[in-house]
Amino acid sequence: MTTGDPYEKTFAALPPAPGRGFARTWWGHAWLRALEDSALDGEQVRLGRRVARSGAVGAVSVRPGGLTAVVRDRDGTAHRTDVLVQEFSQAEWDRLLGLAAAESGYIAALLDRVVPPELAEDAAAAGVELLPGIGDFDPRCDCGAWDHCPHTAALCYQVARLLDQDPFVLLLLRGRGERQLLDGLEARSAANAPAQTPDADVAADAGVPADLAYGAARAGLPPLPPLPDLPRAPGQPPTLDTEAEPDGLDVDAVEFLAQAAAAEAFRLLAEAVAPGHADRAVPAAPTQAQDAVRLTQEADDVRVRSRLAAATGRSRADMELAVLAWGFGAAPGLAALEDDWTPDRTTLARARTAWAAAWAEEEAPVLRRVRARWTSPATGRQIRLGREGRWWPYRREAGRWIPSGPPAPDPASALAAADPAD
Structure with a gap:
């Protein structure tokens, strides 16, 4: 970057950017949205x-109200390209600096370029x-x-990369x-600082009881705004629209995860x-392995399902069983499939009571x-007691125990649900 006029900066041409996004920061993405929407x-x-x-945008000159660069076509033809942006009025700068200070x-x-x-x-x-x-x-x-032509659009895309590095652009x-800008912020910060007298210094050193300070702070706060309305549906993430797929990145998988x-x-x-x-207990966050099963249940792409299975050390067949168990009972259902645990005496006593009832x-x-x-080899049925106290039905198919329904509150209902004839 070269600087001469303090109100103009020239940034050297950036190298080609094959297979990468042009913005990484939220303000860089906002800049590109303005281009794509306009x-x-x-x-x-x-x-x-x-x-x-392709790297066809030359050095970019940035000044108040405008951008300039030379953009070349494939045949080498150079085009002088400008994009003008509205400058702030003095009143707008006063409001912005007041908020920032x-x-x-x-x-x-x-100062951290954020x-x-x-x-x-x-x-x-x-x-x-x-x-x-x-x-x-x-x-x-x-x-x-x-x-907008390809030349002005290319200039805007290149500037998004500059904005990521330096929002002062x-x-x-x-x-x-x-x-x-920094001088203006410093002057306003100094003007906003309260004058201190020796007595005020002593009072500040003495401190204020925490409960009084907290109460005073709360008293000056306005009431919380009402909760916003729930959207009708989840938002749609942007597609990774690139001419060449980045090396080592499965674009379909990333779009699915988004x-x-x-x-x-x-x-x-x-x-x-x-x-x-607010009155309900906060559920435990799923583990990485549990979340992989949940994602597999939602994935339609065979490649994504295979990669999720491999990431958790499961075969495709084992992952399909895990997805089936998750569908019947989420994390507890998956635990009933994979957690072969030994109940203690108290748990076994409760199980015998449930059995008798x-x-x-x-x-x-x-x-x-x-x-x-508890297994009935003759009928190919099995029921499993989960750590949470519910009974899970299973049936034998092709040499494997298969989840066959949601949990039941008692062993008799679970055993009936495990009947292959059902």
Whole structure:
């Protein structure tokens, strides 16, 4: 990067970026969304992404209100390309600097080359859109296009990489250089600092009881806003639209994991906003092996299912059994399949009581017990006692014990559900 004019920076051309995303940070993605939402012709945007990926964008000059670069076609033809962005007015800068100076965390984050999402949200609430939106780009290119062409789109994609490295590029586009911006923040922070007298210093050293400080802080807080409405369905993650699949990355698998994560987040959110959620116990988080089974149940792609099975050390057949068990009872159902445990005396005494109650008016079947599993070899039925106290039905098929239904509260119901004829 070269600097001459403090209000203009020139960044050297970046190397080609085959098979990688153009943005890693949330503000870089927001920049690209503005491009993709603004362009009238999506094909021009896709061509621009390909041009940027090939390394055809030259050095990028950034100044208040605009970007400039030379972009070359495949035949070597050079095009002067500009993208203009609206600068902030003095009033908008005053509001933005006031918000940033009021929170020391905002200044620290900016110095670490990070844009806090809270700062962008607070600024938007104050009428200052820090990040560009639909229609905020004004593309201009000597190729003659009146909307985004592959050259202006390529420039925007390249700038997304620059923004990841240095968010002050965005603030320079809005009209302030880094030094000018930091000086303004420092001046406002000093003006906001309360004047201290010797008595105030003594009082500060003496401290305040924690309960009084906490009560005072709570008294000044506004009430919490109401919970937002639950969306109708999980969100749709973006597709990994690349011309060449990155080495070592299964794009279909990554897209599946993103969709599964969105679905699981939606389920957890639905539970969190449901009535009585605060009164229910927090369930244990699933283990990695349990989560792999859950994901396999949701996956349609055979390759994804095979990779999940291999990751947990299961064969495909074992994973199919695990998925069946999970479908009948989630984590406890999977434990009944794979956890061959030995009950203690108290648990066995409760099991005998449940056994006697289940067949109080008829003769109990003769089953052979091994640890927590009762088996009838003649009928190919088995029931398993789970650690949570429920009974799980199993039946014998092709030399393997197969889960055959959800858990039952008593052994008689579980044994009936295990009947192969059913």
